[in-house]
Amino acid sequence: MLLLTEISVAYWSKAEKLVNSWFSLEIMIVSVLILVLFFAVIYANNHFKKILISIMAGIIIFTGITVAFGSSYSKSYRQLAKYVSPVNRNVMPKSFGYEYVGDRRGxxxxxxxxxxxxxxxxxxxxxxxxxxxxxxxxxxxxxxxxxxxxxxxxxxxxxxxxxxxxxxxxxxxxxxxxxxxxxxxxxxxxxxxxxxxxxxxxxxxxxxxxxxxxxxxxxxxx
Incomplete structure (x- = not known):
């Protein structure tokens, strides 16, 4: 985790995209895959059930590792993001981009x-x-x-x-x-x-x- 005094623009941009875009995309994709595999397991024979269950377990473990890494990397950003508002910023993050919220200078x-x-x-x-x-x-x-x-x-x-x-x-x-x-x-x-x-x-x-x-x-x- 970065010290809060060492936050750079590059880090902020990467962490912001990670939290507001990639996390949600990853969870959505993984959820769909798990759902498909779950129904596949129901109708598969015993041999393929074991393979599919192993794949599901691997996906869940991989997702857990990447989420844990991403959470650690973005911790400094998440601590500070609560202080950001239209008072001090004219755009707000949304999925894979920014939304202009107006300039309140003056x-x-x-x-x-x-x-x-x-x-x-x-x-x-x-x-x-x-x-x-x-x-x-x-x-x-x-x-x-x-x-x-x-x-x-x-x-x-x-x-x-x-x-x-x-x-x-x-x-x-x-x-x-x-x-x-x-x-x-x-x-x-x-x-x-x-x-x-x-x-x-x-x-x-x-x-x-x-x-x-x-x-x-x-x-x-x-």
Whole structure:
């Protein structure tokens, strides 16, 4: 089994085809052969029954060996495949090929989506801050702020909201999963997932400001 940090595009492609195509094809062919041989055994004489049973046993043993080998070879892939989704890949494997599921770059993603993607060893995390968010104030339940002429609100009970007496301007932290190796794009992985809003930090000195919006307000998702 490969170390999860040593996964290559070549290995991923081979293991993916093995799991999603060749395993199912082998099982289907073997099932048909066993079924045919089973009925042949029923109608065969004693001499041929022994031969047919030996053939059946050989097929079953051979299948067991190849499946065991394939399972061992593809173990690293199978451990990681559960973290692949349309959030981080625009194609999904199907029998002997891929199915295009759409490109979600530019769509909103959650921190959970980025965290899940970072389980794949060929992605790395980048953290950055939103440029010049403007804190406007709050009311009984919400805080309001502006980004690029759009007004957003966030609940005062939001777990990712933090108040600090060490800053005088609000900070919005975001994180992005970025592909380490561009060759993974050849099998549909997106060059980046995110940014996802990670944390909002407000200056304690300004949270008493009152504000009631008179224009459309967007819910700030974390």
């Amino acid at each position: 769509s909103y993603v959650l921190v959970a989506d980025v965290t899940k993607t970072l389980k794949l060893p060929f992605y790395k995390k980048e953290v950055h801050e939103v440029v010049n968010p403007e804190f406007l104030g709050g009311n009984e339940y919400l805080y309001f702020f502006k980004i690029d002429n759009y007004i957003y609100s966030i609940s005062k009970k939001e777990p990712s909201l933090q108040l600090s007496d060490k800053i005088d301007k609000m900070i919005i932290k975001q994180e992005t999963a970025v592909l380490k190796f561009k060759e993974y794009e050849t099998i549909g992985f997106l060059d980046q997932v995110g940014p996802a809003n990670q944390q909002v930090i407000l200056p304690k000195s300004k949270i008493t400001q009152q504000y009631e919006p008179n224009t459309k307000v967007y819910d700030f998702k974390i």
